[in-house]
Amino acid sequence: MIHFFFRSSCHLCDHRASSASSVARHVRTVHLRERPHECPQPDCSFSAAAHQDLRVHVESVHLKKRDVVCPHCGYCAAQVKLVNAHIRRRHGGVGLVGKRAEEERKRKRAEEEEAGAGGGKMATGKAESHR
């Protein structure tokens, strides 16, 4: 039996894809390394397709800038989204970090204080606490 699921394959490696255009993109990014943003560090061969990616690389790899910290266990990373991914994986998504999460927490706290100003009643969990 011969499988014809993959119509195109890369002539430089084993990569196969269902369309010629995605193979072309693969060749551009993987083999031709169309990544104009090169790391300025002399002994680093990293290059990125987007300037933002290069900045993240420099900050996390060379500057060792890891100032985003998990509030639960002290795990730290260079990016808010990495820490949030960690929190989702390890802590069920509770206590996400970052500005937006911070604002949401503040707003929630204010709402809770307003709502539960009288006593030891548990705040009724809103359905939107998921995702």
Ligand SMILES: [Zn+2]
């Ligand atoms: Zn290839």
Ligand SMILES: [Zn+2]
């Ligand atoms: Zn580098």
Ligand SMILES: [Zn+2]
């Ligand atoms: Zn953690």
